Every structure is written in C-alpha cells, then in structure tokens.
Amino acid sequence: MLKGKSIVLGITGGIAAYKGAALCSKLVQAGADVKVIMTESAAKFIAPLTLQTLSRHPVYIDTFEERDPSVVAHINLADQADLIVIAPATANTIGKIANGLADDMLSTTMLAATCPVLIAPAMNVHMYEHPAVVRNLELLAERGAMFVEPGTGQLACGYVAKGRLAEPEDIVLAVEAFFAQGDLLAGKKVLVTAGGTIERLDPVRYLTNDSSGKMGFAIAEAARAMGAQVTLIAGRTAAQPPAGVELVRVESAEQMLEAVTSRFDAVDIVVKAAAVADYRPVKQHDKKLKKNGESLTLELERTTDILQTLGQRKKGQLLIGFAAETEQVEHYAMDKLKRKNCDLVVANDVSAEGAGFNGDTNIVQLFGPEGLIESLPMLSKREVGRRIMEIASDRLKSACARGRGE
Ligand code: CTP
Numbered sequence: 001m002l003k004g005k006s007i008v009l010g011i012t013g014g015i016a017a018y019k020g021a022a023l024c025s026k027l028v029q030a031g032a033d034v035k036v037i038m039t040e041s042a043a044k045f046i047a048p049l050t051l052q053t054l055s056r057h058p059v060y061i062d063t064f065e066e067r068d069p070s071v072v073a074h075i076n077l078a079d080q081a082d083l084i085v086i087a088p089a090t091a092n093t094i095g096k097i098a099n100g101l102a103d104d105m106l107s108t109t110m111l112a113a114t115c116p117v118l119i120a121p122a123m124n125v126h127m128y129e130h131p132a133v134v135r136n137l138e139l140l141a142e143r144g145a146m147f148v149e150p151g152t153g154q155l156a157c158g159y160v161a162k163g164r165l166a167e168p169e170d171i172v173l174a175v176e177a178f179f180a181q182g183d184l185l186a187g188k189k190v191l192v193t194a195g196g197t198i199e200r201l202d203p204v205r206y207l208t209n210d211s212s213g214k215m216g217f218a219i220a221e222a223a224r225a226m227g228a229q230v231t232l233i234a235g236r237t238a239a240q241p242p243a244g245v246e247l248v249r250v251e252s253a254e255q256m257l258e259a260v261t262s263r264f265d266a267v268d269i270v271v272k273a274a275a276v277a278d279y280r281p282v283k284q285h286d287k288k289l290k291k292n293g294e295s296l297t298l299e300l301e302r303t304t305d306i307l308q309t310l311g312q313r314k315k316g317q318l319l320i321g322f323a324a325e326t327e328q329v330e331h332y333a334m335d336k337l338k339r340k341n342c343d344l345v346v347a348n349d350v351s352a353e354g355a356g357f358n359g360d361t362n363i364v365q366l367f368g369p370e371g372l373i374e375s376l377p378m379l380s381k382r383e384v385g386r387r388i389m390e391i392a393s394d395r396l397k398s399a400c401a402r403g404r405g406e
Helices: 015-029 048-055 073-080 091-098 105-112 131-142 168-181 214-225 253-264 306-313 329-339 381-403
Strands: 006-011 033-038 083-089 117-121 151-154 160-164 189-194 199-202 205-207 229-234 246-249 269-272 279-281 300-302 318-325 344-349 364-368 371-375
Touching: 006 015, 006 048, 006 073, 006 105, 015 033, 015 048, 015 083, 015 168, 033 048, 033 073, 033 105, 073 105, 083 091, 083 105, 083 168, 091 105, 091 117, 091 131, 117 131, 117 168, 189 214, 189 253, 199 279, 205 279, 214 229, 214 269, 214 381, 229 253, 253 269, 253 306, 269 306, 269 381, 306 318, 318 329, 318 381, 329 344, 329 364, 329 371, 344 381, 364 381, 371 381
Parallel strands: 006 033, 006 083, 083 117, 189 229, 189 269, 229 246, 269 318, 318 344
Antiparallel strands: 151 160, 199 205, 279 300, 344 364, 364 371
C-alpha cells in the first residue's frame, strides 16, 4: 500500500522509542522508503543500528554530520518526504516544532519541511494535559498536523492513564489512510472560491468584508491533496494561497460570477466558500469622490447570486454552498440549500468562539437534502477542508453510481 512513498520517521526520546523499531519495520514491509531521524535522547533508548538495519538507510542524528557533500541532509530529507511521522513524539519535541525551534536534526528538518506531518505523542498523563503541551498540540493542529492519539494504559511511570504511544499497527493504518486520500478525487476537477469580494465606490474606496480566504484555501488544498485538478478563484484574502492549484484573482462579485460561470461546465465540484457581496454601489466613480455636505447616501443594488445561478444551471456538478449564520443555523442552512439548489451546505455559527472569519479554526455543520449530515467539533480549517472534501467525494461517487443505474 505504501509502495513508492517516501516517509521520514522521527523517533524521539521516550521509553516508547522501542516501538519505533516495530513501526519502522511495518512501514518498510508495506513498501515505503523510510529514512529515520532520531534525537540524541531516542538513541539512549534504542540503538540507531536497529533502525538502520530495519530501514536499510543510515540513521540521522547529528545535523552537522553531512555524509553526502552534494546535498544538505536536513533540506534533502525534508524535500523528498511525502510524509513525516513522529512516533513517539515527546512533549519536548512537540514544543520545539510547535514553536519553530531548530536545535537538532529532527526539529531542523521539520522547519524545512512542507509535506504533511503525522504526530503520535507519548508521555506521562500530566505532561499530556499540561496547558503548555495542550497549546503546542493546538498550534500544530491549526497548522494542519495530523495526530494519532495516545492510548490509555499502563504508563512507564506507573500511572494507568492516557499517554501511551498508539500501537505501531494503528499508526501504520493512519499512514495508509492518509495516502489512500490521494486517490479520492483523482481525475476530478474542483473549483473553489475564497475570500471576500471588493465593490468599488471610487478608485480608492470600496465595500468589502472580513473574510480571510483561509477556509476556501484549506478546501482547495485538501482537494489537491486528494488528487483533484483545482481552480481557486480568490477575491480579497489575507492568507497564503496553497501551491499546486490554478489561482485566478478577482475583485468584484461580477468578476467572480464571470470567472466561475465560464468554467462551470467543465468541473465536477464547486465549493463556494467566498464571502460574496450581496450589494454593490449603483454608481462607481472614475475619480475620487470629494466630500460635499454633512451626509452622504450611498445607493446600493443587488449583485447576482453566483451560487443560485449555478444551482439553476447545474448538470450533474456537485454544488457546495456556505452559510454564515448567527442564529437558527439549521433552519437557514436548509433554506439556503433548497433555495439555491445546492447538494451540500457548510454552515457555521459565526458568533461562536473558534468559528468563522479570520481564525485558523472553524466549527461547522454539514447539511444535505436529507438534513444534518455531520456536526464537526472545533477543528483546524485544514481538517475541516479535508472532511468537507471527503464527504463531497463520497456524494459524487454515489451520484455517479446512481447515474450508471447501480
Ligand atoms: N453567494 C454567492 N453570490 C452572492 C452571494 C452569496 O454565490 N452574490 C454564496 C456564497 O459564496 C455562499 C452562500 O452564497 O456560498 C452564502 O449565501 P448568502 O445567502 O449570501 O449568505 P448570507 O449573506 O449569509 O445570507 P442571508 O443574507 O440570506 O442571511
């Protein structure tokens, strides 16, 4: 299952480091090319020779031991990895990578890595629940790290509690599930809109909203990671767009309408995460407006509802809308789904802490024609993006199967 996959396995200094050997062996047996980085403390618990023998590669411990002059080892390891797995991950290593420290081979490689990361923590229960560790884990989650939660059982310190490293078999399953995602949307075209629109009054003034674009970007990134060909139509955003997608920049609702409708026929899934202005100034002045009098009345007119337009035109495309609400979330979400002929609506209560614009987390509920499909807890926007696209891929598959009469 893992043939052709390049995995960096980071082993840090906890008693569970010995399980790193079993994990390494299972990953290699599943076909992965595994390069092991150990911290110095990990090397006190288990011999690097064991990992070298199991991985069939030299083990990296010292950042300055450059064996191959043609490359810089930590950059090369980071660049080649499809996934970095850290198991066991101690509180110390979690703290270092959450805060961007780079004082050993593993933390330095982590800082250079752009690939996904899977972390399997293992430590004493009080350490695991310490607010500093909790915050560091949250920071990593907000940046999109995936986790294999520790199990509950006998800890080395004598406690019977949560903190014990997940079993190597379960970590391998998580690794396999991550790579299996890569095919979910293979061959599919996904169009995502993100950010807020800008409706100009004059050359220097405009109406806009607080959307950061982070949710739409996370969805685009998730769709690309699942193998889709992604077009991202972005208005005003405050976040860095993901790599590997076609990025089209627009300003106004009108420009977004044109960019989306001209591509609609060729795509399989549309996700309308953008916060599109509902109204624009009737008149857009070519020259800067001069102040004149004590008050100014702006006349606004409705923009075209892009989602509704797509809902009327759709021919088999899966259409996903967003509903930002502050009350009666289910009622308004279902109303939007029906009115705009959507297949899914992602709704959030933007007044809840940890949800909505600008932050790195969101709390959403997914609705389909049948009603509530799933209520997600507070998750990183990346994790929410992954879940939305998993459900989208499931729905697309069922729709295709129905189309074939299965
Ligand atoms: N949307 C759109 N075109 C518009 C306005 C909104 O495509 N001109 C899309 C958004 O991208 C989002 C969904 O519609 O997917 C949000 O619906 P909307 O009815 O605009 O939400 P609210 O403004 O929150 O709704 P309401 O004013 O009905 O409370």
